[in-house]
Amino acid sequence: MEVTFWGVRGSIPSPGPATVRYGGNTSCVSVRLSDGEVIIIDCGTGARNLGISLLGTAFGRGEGSATVLLSHAHWDHIQGFPFFGPFYVPGNRFTIVGGSHGSELLERVLERQMAAQFFPVQSYRNMGAHIEMRALSEDRAATVGQAKITAYPNPHGPTLALAFRIEAQGKSLVYASDVGYGEGGPSEAAVALYRGADLLIHDCTFTPEDRSRRITRGLSSLDDAVEAALRAQVKRLALFHYDQDYSDHDVDGLVARGRRLLDERGARALEILGAAEGLTLSL
Amino acid sequence: MRVRFWGVRGSLPVPGARTERYGGNTSCVEITSAAGTRIIIDGGTGIRRLGKDLMRAEFESGKGQAHILISHTHWDHIQGLPFFAPFYREGNRLFVYARQRDDQNLRSVFASQADAPFFPVSFDSTRANVSFRELHDGAKFEIEDMRVATTRLNHPHVATAYSIAADGARVAYVSDTAPFSDILFGQEFLSGPSSPRAQPSKADKAKLKSMAAAVVRLCEGADLVIYDTMYTANEYRQFPHFGHSRPSDAIEVCREAGVKTLALFHHAPDRSDAEVDAVLEAARAQGARESKKLEILASYEGLDLSLGKV
Numbered sequence: 001m002e003v004t005f006w007g008v009r010g011s012i013p014s015p016g017p018a019t020v021r022y023g024g025n026t027s028c029v030s031v032r033l034s035d036g037e038v039i040i041i042d043c044g045t046g047a048r049n050l051g052i053s054l055l056g057t058a059f060g061r062g063e064g065s066a067t068v069l070l071s072h073a074h075w076d077h078i079q080g081f082p083f084f085g086p087f088y089v090p091g092n093r094f095t096i097v098g099g100s101h102g103s104e105l106l107e108r109v110l111e112r113q114m115a116a117q118f119f120p121v122q123s124y125r126n127m128g129a130h131i132e133m134r135a136l137s138e139d140r141a142a143t144v145g146q147a148k149i150t151a152y153p154n155p156h157g158p159t160l161a162l163a164f165r166i167e168a169q170g171k172s173l174v175y176a177s178d179v180g181y182g183e184g185g186p187s188e189a190a191v192a193l194y195r196g197a198d199l200l201i202h203d204c205t206f207t208p209e210d211r212s213r214r215i216t217r218g219l220s221s222l223d224d225a226v227e228a229a230l231r232a233q234v235k236r237l238a239l240f241h242y243d244q245d246y247s248d249h250d251v252d253g254l255v256a257r258g259r260r261l262l263d264e265r266g267a268r269a270l271e272i273l274g275a276a277e278g279l280t281l282s283l
Numbered sequence: 284m285r286v287r288f289w290g291v292r293g294s295l296p297v298p299g300a301r302t303e304r305y306g307g308n309t310s311c312v313e314i315t316s317a318a319g320t321r322i323i324i325d326g327g328t329g330i331r332r333l334g335k336d337l338m339r340a341e342f343e344s345g346k347g348q349a350h351i352l353i354s355h356t357h358w359d360h361i362q363g364l365p366f367f368a369p370f371y372r373e374g375n376r377l378f379v380y381a382r383q384r385d386d387q388n389l390r391s392v393f394a395s396q397a398d399a400p401f402f403p404v405s406f407d408s409t410r411a412n413v414s415f416r417e418l419h420d421g422a423k424f425e426i427e428d429m430r431v432a433t434t435r436l437n438h439p440h441v442a443t444a445y446s447i448a449a450d451g452a453r454v455a456y457v458s459d460t461a462p463f464s465d466i467l468f469g470q471e472f473l474s475g476p477s478s479p480r481a482q483p484s485k486a487d488k489a490k491l492k493s494m495a496a497a498v499v500r501l502c503e504g505a506d507l508v509i510y511d512t513m514y515t516a517n518e519y520r521q522f523p524h525f526g527h528s529r530p531s532d533a534i535e536v537c538r539e540a541g542v543k544t545l546a547l548f549h550h551a552p553d554r555s556d557a558e559v560d561a562v563l564e565a566a567r568a569q570g571a572r573e574s575k576k577l578e579i580l581a582s583y584e585g586l587d588l589s590l591g592k593v
Contacts, residue, residue: 012328012366015298015307016584024298024307045295048552073400079362083295083552109400117356117384117392120439120525122472157403217403244331244366277299 001171001283002032003199007046008275010178010205010219010241011076018247023277025049026076027177027241029201033168037145038066041164041175046277047080055085062091062129067144069151070098071177072161073109081110082119092129097142099153099162103133136162152193154179154186157218165193171283172196176228177203177241180218186228194232198283201275202228204239204254222254226261229270236271237262238281284450284590286507287313290329291582293459293513293527293549294359301555306584308332309359310549312456312509316449317592320427321349324445324456329584330363338368345374345411350426353381354458355442356392365397365404375411378426382435382443383417390415418443421497434497436460438526439468446501452591455502455542458511458549462532463495465523473524495536502540506590509582510536512547515562530566530579538574545570547581 007013007025014024026044033039040050051059058064064086071077086092098106110133116122124131136142140151140162147168153160156178163176174197176190186194194200203220205211211221220228222239229237239258242251255274262270273279290296290308297307309327323330334342341347347369354360369375381389393415394406420435420443429449436442438459446455461468467487483491502508510533514522519529530547537545547566550559563581570579580586 009298012331012363013296013298013307015292015296015302015328017303019298020300020303024296045298048295048297074403075362075365075401078401079295079358082358112395113358113401116440116470116472117387118358118361120357120472126472126474159400159403 001034001166001168001173002280003173003283004030004280005046005275005277006030006050007044007080008240008242008277009044009076009244011244013045014244021248021276022242022251022274025277026079028080029175031166031173033145033147035145037147038064039144039147039166040066040068042071042077042177043068043079043081043084044076045080045083048083049277051083051085055089059086059089059092062089065093068094068096069149069162069164070096070106071164071175072099072156072159074178077178078110078113082114082121087124087127087129087131090128094129094131096131096133097136098133099135099160103135106135107133150193152189154190155182155218156180157216159218163190163193165197171198173198173283174200174234176200178218179203179220179224181220181224185224186231190228191232194228194234197232197234199236199238199281200229200232200234201238201240203241205241205243207254210243222258222261226258230262230265230267234270236273238273238275240275284317284452284454285315285593286454286588286590288582288584288586289313289333290327290363291548291550291584292327292359292552293511294552296328297552304556304583305550305559305581308584309362310458311363314447314454316428318428320429320449322426322429322447323349323351325354325360326351326364326367327359327361328363328366331366334366334368342369342372342375345372348376350378350380352431352445353379354436354444354456355438355440356381357440357459361393361396364393365402370409370411370413373410377411377413378416379413380416380418382441383419389417432501434501435494436498437463437468437491437494439473440470441468444498444501446505450590450592453505454507454509454590455505456509457498457502457533457536458509459526460498460511460528461523461526462528463491463498467491468526476521476523499536499540502536502542505540505542507544507546507588508533508537508540508542509546509548511549512562512566513549513551518551530562531569534566534570534573534577534579537577542577544578544580547579550581
């Protein structure tokens, strides 16, 4: 399983010299399974560069297929959808899997972003590729090729955001972005979803100090990410979804501080890294 | 009059090393008069940093006032508004202007951007005093000491161009627009360059001609014209149906209107800094051949121009 980061930023893209190293695009991660299946998690502006990269493969010839998992519908997780090149190549096939409110709602949400007053293409049906919307089933499980996908709805301010676990060939990846845990930290069910993952990509929007001032946003601090990784005994933790005002230097600081926290808790073997645009990890 | 550029990119924000110099934020330009009247044109992601800048002064204490003119409501011109900090401070007065629409009132178009499930903070919970003003094509009005004129542009779902005069200077903002020659844009979806609409009818041609004349009038004698020059000639041939111009289109309008300075604007998302340099160089060469007086520059984030009395 190969995991690539295309957008690691939260809320709004933040271009500029201060974000060049980790990147300023909003959330998008791609997963390539050894059987060739492509899974895309969230469609922030990072999806544009992923699309450009995929157009150099079967997707450029209209022979590609992929599954897109959407954690929730806040702009920073869907705003790259209209700019994802492979959607415009007839012949490509996509299944978009999202929240539990039914596929009609998922379709309405994505369709509203395409509406004429906001975007000239007017409808996802005008994009060219075959795009199917599918709501998660009751048991919040799905299969993509050889991969088993399970999901859990974490609290995210006034709403929910899905965390996803992807398992294939004995390796496991968990994506848990946009999480605002209650006072007790991650729920038992969330920890169960994360348990033992080879890689946990976890929301780390804020330093603990900044989070305490913006608690209603429903986002995680470094402490939350570290706590979740420790309780679930994951092997590797990737910090993700940085605040739009954090510079590369600030993110370096988060990673270093996370390392110290883990060491203090005796988890020297647990690797921590800062997700960065263009970074590929092999599991 | 002072003109500051906060976002110069079209389509979507493009962070990264390739766009560091010109900037990756979407459209936003701030124009202030010597007396302190503040107009902001468009609310792309560039408006977030402008908002932070404004919060260092009277907007922080809820005593700020600004007028936001929207060219049209495509995402790259409004997506920064939910992140404009002055909206969230009680006492600030913000006036939003945009073209009148037949099907939806203006407030609901903007409010829907901040609805669930898209955004956690609803528009009704913004604390500033926000009012909307719907404009008809060709509207002329005054904002304190600044005189504003408008005209309709040739863009899918229609966009509005603005000219602003104050302090003995004038600036025009012409974005987004296609040239006034090949396609007359309206509300319908065009799937590609081969659309039957690609050859304008006689009636469409007449409409385009009068639209072009009105744009030239709007720019007449302007000190600065900020113009959508997203495409190179090659790109325009491939994508005439997306509604954007080339530098040559902007030069033609500026030459006819006797404009002093043309600012290339709304750079394509794919355009690297070096490529914008090359577009600028080619435009300057063409400009020098066609109009000796016209100065040409490429807009970049942080560009800060003073016109007339400041």
